[in-house]
Amino acid sequence: MNVASPATARTVGFKHGERNVFFHLLTACNLSCRHCYINPDQHGTQTLSLETVRQWLRLFARSEQETNLILLGGEPTLHPELPAIIRAAKNLRYAVTVDTNGYLFHDLLNRVTPDELDYLSFSLDGPDAATNDPIRGEGVFDRCTANIRRAVAAGFNTSLIYTVSSLNVEQLPQMPALLSDLGVHRFFIQVIGLRGSSATPQSEAATHWQVEPQQWLEIIPQVAAEAAQRGIHVVFPKVFLDPGEQFQCAGIVSENYFIFPNGRVYRCPLCEDYPIHSAVIENNRLVPCDGLTEERFFQLTIPEGCVMNRLLQPGNISYHSDGTPVHCISCCLLKQEILPVSS
Template identity: 70%
Template sequence: MNETISVPLARTVGFQPGERNVFLHLLTACNLHCRHCYINPPEHGTNMLSLDTVRQWLALFARPAQSGQASNLILLGGEPTLHPDLAAIIRLAKSLRYAVTVDSNGYLFHDLLEKTTPQELDYLSFSLDGPEAAVNDPIRGTGSFQVCTENIRRAVAKGFQASLICTVSALNIRHIARMPALAASLGIKRLFLQVIGLRGKPAAGAASAGGSWQVQPEDWFATVPQVAMDAAARGLHVVYPKVYLEETDRFECAGTAAENYFVFPNGRVYRCPLCEDFPIHSLEIAGNALVRHAGLNEDRFFALNIPEGCVMNRLLQPDNIGYDRNGRPLHRISCCLLKQEILPAK
């Protein structure tokens, strides 16, 4: 009998009705100065949320127990492990039935691995932007590759579900083919390949003298899907953004089809991460209540149907889109929250 070999296949992960994802920035401070950092303190605030404030804010987004549905909580910064009460926040979130992920640069301050457990923390996600220090450190900071990889090994040894986030840009796309081997060697279970967003520092200037952050469509198509397939073949669960829609794909905006909330320490709540450099947030937390932000804001644009696909990308990142001689877009841009997924081969 011939053995059937399972081949991993990419599939688009559509927006699921009722799914709620809360991206809570506990602070904007960080020990690193990553060249592609999207944090914008004048727009996001500079304060650190107190434990009491976090408790009140998490209650605003938690689902009632009788709903039978949980919310996903991603704790961010800045660097979230700089928060001295992070372990208590994780336990608080679990008591409110959140599935909890911490996104860290890998430095794991305040002895996080000693103060929480794999039962309390669903995923501990680490950021690396290259398969070696020579690629990663010029982007994220000197010494960050060594610290991050050492702490990934510690976390895996303690039984934490570790995932890896790699932000793909023109600075590292020639090197990401080696990321799956690194991730597998570290014991990583999930690999996220992100595309650079032109917000925060990248929106303020070029990546280098005469250079650009942007990944060209032909480079994306030639590189990222193949890297994702290699990672899945090594046993990793891989997620990466759809970015470009096929002719037969229907455009769908997460702002109208899903519940995603990007919450910052100054109380701003965005539904679209592309908008975070501007005071056009659709919601805000005021008086411990979630209220609609007055004025012409992001949510007024979500329902617009344009040939380019994502209207916010067209408004805020127009250089992402090329046109033919007749003025038609060469590619439709998907919602930045629409993902491709490859499950590991069995």
């Protein structure tokens, strides 16, 4: 390992023409994660047919350029036609990632090849069962890590998503060693969002999910740098803009689409608990929505930065005595990355 070369983060600015499609094939899942963002009342409960998926994929494909496609659920490997969906997407010039909770239903590893799938992305929320399983479910850690090892051994490019909350932020520094042992190629550190289950009021044992700004700034960049030193490509949200750094909203300057089984299409993931989606798919056509949609909010300029964060997650923001925000909150889709340090 080359430890002489420092691993430093760089902000990955929004690129003109870059397109990302987050496609929820279904909302069903075998797990009941405490922070799941799926909201069946807003997202639907159906499983899309293979033909419907093919039709909808054509709406967002571009023959002249590659589009990033992330296949999601619920748990996408519960879809029995997932291998055929992957192949259909590749034929439409998508770069395909499957986000899985690690259970890999329907024998996925033996029904697709590493050449057909760009990335297989797993979710863990702890470096051990004691941290992960109270969040994601009993036995999940062992099942997920075993299948990561199988995927790596079979030659798949693998990534792992860790959703940071108050329940697991202190255990995050243990993750680089685990990722290195598992052979994971990319590491996505994700900040908890108050959406779906985590936004639902709970009983007297209500969870304070969000991580304090100072704790985030002290822990996350350091963990990311260590993972990069171990040869892992790390991506994590910018969250707080540097002084003088200009705020940009991905809903205005880039193309990101979040598609749900009921046909709703959002441009901002923070909006997904509300019927303010930008468009809807009707009769296999993408139809813009009228009225008060998320795109109206994107146009607003406030000192706090992201308007949707100010409205929906005000706990992320603290203020000076004069009422000005201590930090300007970045667009949740603005990322930083640290490239792996070559060994």
